Amino acid sequence: MSLAHSDAPEAPTTAPARAGTPATGVSDGPAAPGPGVPHVVGRVDDVPPGEGRAFVAGGVQVAVFRLRDGSLHATQAACPHAGGPLADGQTDADVLVCPLHLFAYRWSDGVSTSGAAPVRRYPVHEDAGRLVVTV
Amino acid sequence: MLGGRPAGVSTLQFAMDDADGVDTRQRLVVVGNGMAGARVVEEVLERGGGEQFAITVFGEEPHGNYNRIMLSHVLAGEEHEDDIVLNSHDWYADHGVTLRAGVRVMRIDTHAKVVHAADGTTTPYDQLVLATGSRSFIPPMTGLYSGDDELLPGVFGFRTIDDTRAMLAAAAEHERVVVIGGGLLGLEAARALQGHGLHVEVVHAGTHLMNQQLDPDGGAILKQSVESLGIVVHLATRTTEVVGPDRVRGVVLADGRVLDADLLVIAAGIRPVTEVALLSGLEVERGVVVDDQLRTDDPDVYAVGECAQHRGELYGLVAPVWEQARVLADLLTGTDPDAEYHGSRTATKLKVAGVDVATMGVNRPERDTDEFLVISEPRRGVHLSVVVRDDKLVGATLLGDTRKVAFLTQAFDRGTPLPAERIRLLVDLSDGAEEVGVAELPGDSQVCNCNGVTKQGICDAVAGGCGSVGAVMDATRAGKGCGSCKALVKQVVEWAADGDVTEDPSASWYVPGVPLAKPALIAAIREQQLRSVSAVFAALGPGGAEDAKSKMGLTSLLRTVWGAEYEQENDAKFINDRVHANIQRDGTFSVVPQMKGGVTTPAQLRRIADVAEKYEVPMVKVTGGQRIDLLGVRKEDLPGMWADLGMPSGYAYGKSMRTVKTCVGTDFCRFGLGDSTQLGIDLETRFQGIESPAKIKMAVVGCPRNCAEAYVKDVGVVAVGNGRWEVYVGGAAGASVRKGDLLATVDSPAAVMQLTGRFLQYYRENANWLERTYDFVPRVGLAQVKAVVLEGSPEVLADLDAGIQRSIDAYTDPWGQDGAQPATPGQFRTALPLVDLPKVPVR
Incomplete structure (x- = not known):
């Protein structure tokens, strides 16, 4: 498998914050058509157990989660409801909960248990300590 | 100009027959562009009348149509005048209606079917609607006019936006105002002008205020409420003379007293404007006489609104006017050629000078068999009465407390059955009375304001199979915002399910993911020495499973139980x-x-x-x-x-002790009775960052003037002199507003600190997750709180003291701690947005 490498920036480049603008106007990027391209986004150790971190995979923002059982999950970075930063959410074996309004999304199919639009999921796996997300 | 349009924009003309340019539609002319006239036009258009009629509206004022009811809010500065526009000039243009704003109609030639306007124009009509409304009644007084029918400078009616603007301008320059008329309008004007800092006196000819709506007892209580606002009320006297001569200097009352005044506002009632009808030869008594089809004695001329007299009644409220407009539109458009108006039962709910008032029907018994129930609480400014005739509600007057108005209005309008115990009409008795309140809510009334869930939405969820309150809340998100509506959501669910509600076993659990109530959970945590959230889940969760939404509450509880011995897991914390x-x-x-x-x-x-x-x-x-x-x-x-x-965290993000507000106390304040500032600093130092079931806000004030709002805090401390301090608990000024309960009065700052610590620890150990003190204290009862934190055994008190001390000792400034050494990799990595992506239009 050939890996397209995109560096996770050391210091993330963030545009200066504008007061009170939710990230709804920001696209989570077009997913590549077809089977997708794997990208190394960082190391598994970058994501503490039970938490999530945001990365860019091939120009697409993704949130990657490492659950306490060791499993990896990746979703779009912005909550479909109001653009909340999903990587800052809380997780358990079944769902991801957005920090802004506590909408929950199932890992199994991305469907919201609270009535929001479903969240987009991306395949993610570990490869020799590296975190690989396919978008 | 209010509701105006930019110059140069022409009116859209609407011709039905474009082929030869001839408009074949009937000509409908409406005289009067107030709320009634404009409403008739709206109703006609709504019934497709735009194709039947070429509509022309004459308005004496140059403005578009605005909400006259809201003028007192504009006067009070609560609304901008632009916000009360109902139909702007553009609206008329957009709907193909010709608006002749600022043009006064002189008379109608009912034989030639032509309207003569003051500007010399004539306008032919096929159907004509009179909606000339009413004007301020100006009682006769000496010196009121400065020649030529001009009111003396400084004298105002209160009827139009121009009156309102003039009063606002005058209020900015003057100090004393006399308002003639203690009815609704006069009191609203008085309150609004007082809000601009004027000294206000009300002169009312009747023996009690709002004598149209209230009985004498209610009027007396309203007077007391109005006077407590600082408005002076003179009853049962008339103004006989205005002191001039160049402008208003004062007024002379019938009893000879002289009141100084720079402004005089006349709100002594309204009179229908009937001149056009009179000059046109139509039948006029007090108003323009109409039949049940709102027709005058000319078959093609109708009248609606305040100028119309129907079955001997004149209506000054908006609801009857809306009904009339609907009937008239049905008739004009042929939508219902048999439509009739049979009069309105008038019910109104309003706020007069800051006091809630609702009235409907009669205000006192009229027959020997009428039942009359009165609840009068002058001290609270509350006066409630109902009149029941033949088991039907025929009148109600609510002053100062209008909580029952929805139910009473329905009973009044629809003649719905009344409770056998009549007192239930006015007060909620504890046993099951809430069902009445819930049942009467209309389906589209919003129960959860945060998430926009209506009563119907909840009922649908129940009908759709949600069998418990929790299931309904999950399905609709009702009660999941600020949480202040949870009790109401529960009532609606129980009502909708007709009692068939599964008891939510989880309702008693501390968090949804661990099936234990708080005391059992704490006992298990202690017994099994569970020091981390993952350990709690492994030992106590169903099947050892984690639950994302339970983690935050468990983290808080473990910190409360273990203090510094709690085993930190960052993923178990909320992002904050x-x-x-x-x-x-x-x-x-x-x-x-x-x-x-x-x-x-x-x-x-x-x-x-x-x-x-x-x-x-x-x-x-x-x-x-x-x-x-x-x-x-x-x-x-x-x-x-x-x-x-280089400053510690203020904990403005956690379910923890957040802040202690203070006033300036004794150091600088002339009135301070105790050093509230220092005590506040000491309290914040001692209890900083203490985690708790929900956030805790405190305040200390140096005297009962309450400048730092101690009465509405979770813990509020008030200096009352002689070194004594009152400690209030369970106050709130958030989604709920509640004055705290006085826990105790103690005689030293040290005693305040100790009592506060004991109360906090009792709350920390016993409150449900996210249960604020203002819910907790009423739930367990003040007596129970006192029994523990004031009169508990030495062992109980020692436990409380040790428990809070453990958490105080465990305090470390999180900013100093994690700022130097992140708790986890990437603790402060951004989560959004990582890159500038091309912005796409939001779908």
């Missing part, structure tokens, strides 16, 4: 607690440094200012808790900001 800042809607954070007691120094302020500039903080705001909030901070900037600030 992970990064010690409050997440905002755009994924940025707010930073609030500790500012004990709201006291700061120039050096601190300088540092905050430097930090705000260095990190390009988009907004710096003074909070309600007497601190400074830096909003819009990027997550990755947090540690740097903390280091540069």
Whole structure:
């Protein structure tokens, strides 16, 4: 498998914050058509157990989660409801909960248990300590 | 001009027959562009009347149509005049209606079917609607006019936006106003002008205020409420003379007293405007006489609104006018050629001079067999009465407390059955009376304002199979915002399910993911020595499973139980607690440094200012808790900001003790009875950052003037002199407003500190997750709280003292701690947005 490498920036480049603008106007990027391209986004150790971190995979923002059982999950970075930063959410074996309004999304199919639009999921796996997300 | 349009925009003309340019539609002319006239036009258009009629509206005022009811709000400065526009000039143009604003109609030639206007034009009509409304009644007084029918400068009616504007301009320049008329309009004017800082006196000819709506007892109570606002009321007297001569200098009353005044507002009632009808030869008594089809004695001329007299009644309220407009539109458009208006039962709910008033039907018994129930509480400013005739509600008057108005209105309008115990009409008795309240709610009434869930939405969820309150809340999100509507949601669910509600076993659990109530959970945690959230789940969760939504509550509980011995797991914390800042809607954070007691120094302020500039903080705001909030901070900037600030965290993000507000106490205040500032600083020092079931806000004030709002805090301390301090608990001024309960009066700051600690610990150990003190104290009862924290056994008190001390000892400033050494890799990595992506239109 050939890996397209995109560096996770050391210091993330963030545009200066504008007061009170939710990230709804920001696209989570077009997913590549077809089977997708794997990208190394960082190391598994970058994501503490039970938490999530945001990365860019091939120009697409993704949130990657490492659950306490060791499993990896990746979703779009912005909550479909109001653009909340999903990587800052809380997780358990079944769902991801957005920090802004506590909408929950199932890992199994991305469907919201609270009535929001479903969240987009991306395949993610570990490869020799590296975190690989396919978008 | 109100509701005006830019110059040069022409009116859209609407011709039905474009082929030869001849408009074949009937001509409908409406005389009067107030709420009644415009409403008739709207109703006609709604029934497709735009194709039947070429509509022309004459309005004496140059403005579009505006909401006259709201003029008192404009006068009070609560609404901008632009916000009360109902139909702007553009609206008429857009709907093909010709508006002749600022043109007065002189008379109608009913034989030639032509309208003669003051500007010399004539306008032919096929159907004509009179909606000339009413004008202020100006009682006769000497010296009221300065020649030529001009009111003396400083004298105002209160009827139009121009009156209102003139009063606002005058209010800015003068100090004393006399309002003639103690009815609804007069009292509204009085209250509004008082809000502009004027000294207000009301002169009312009747023997009690609002004598149209209230009985004498109710009027007396209203007078008391009005006077408590600082408005002077003179009853049962008339104004006979206006002191001039160049402008208003005062008024002379019938009993000879002289009141100084720079302004005189006349709100002594309204009179229908009938001149056009009279000059046109139509039948006029008090108003323009109409039949049940709102027709005058000319078959093609109708009248609606305040100028119309129907079955001997004149209506001055908006609801009957709406009904009339609907009937008339049905008739004119042929939608219902048999439509008839049979009069209105008038019910009204309003706020008069800050007092809630609702009236409907009669205000006192009229027959021997009428039942009359009165509840009068002059001290509270509450006076409630109902009149029941033949088991039907025929009248109700509610003053000062209108909670029952929805139910009473329905009973009054529809003649719905009344409770056998008549007192239930006016007060909720404890046993099951809430069902009445819930049943009467209309389906489209919003139950949960945060998430926009209506009663119907909840009923649908129940009908759709949700069998428990929790299931309905999950399905609809009702009650999942601020949570203040949870009790109502529960009532609606129980009502909708007709009692067939599954008892939510989880309702008693501390968190949804661990099936134990709080006392059992604490016991299990202690017994099994569970020191981390994952250990709790493994030992006590169903099948050892984690639950995301339970983690935050468990983290809080473990910190309460174990203090410093709690085993930290960052993933079990809410994001705010992970990064010690409050997440905002755009994924940025707010930073609030500790500012004990709201006291700061120039050096601190300088540092905050430097930090705000260095990190390009988009907004710096003074909070309600007497601190400074830096909003819009990027997550990755947090540690740097903390280091540069060099100040501890203010805990403005956690379910924890947040802030202690203080007033300036004895150091500078002339009135201070105790050193509230120092006590506030000491309280904040002792209890800083203490985690609890929900946030805790405190305040200390140096006297009962309550400048730092101690009466509405979770813990509020009030100096009452002689070294004594009152301690209030369970107050709130958030989604709920509640005055705290007086827990005890103690005689030293040290005693305040000890009692506060005991109360906090009792609350921490016994309250449900996210249960604020204002729910907790009423739930367990003040007597129970007192029994424990004041009269508990020495062992109980020692346990409470030790418990709070354990948490106090475990305190470390999170900013100092994590700022230096992140708790987890990437603790302060940004989560959004990582890259500038091309912006796509939001779908």
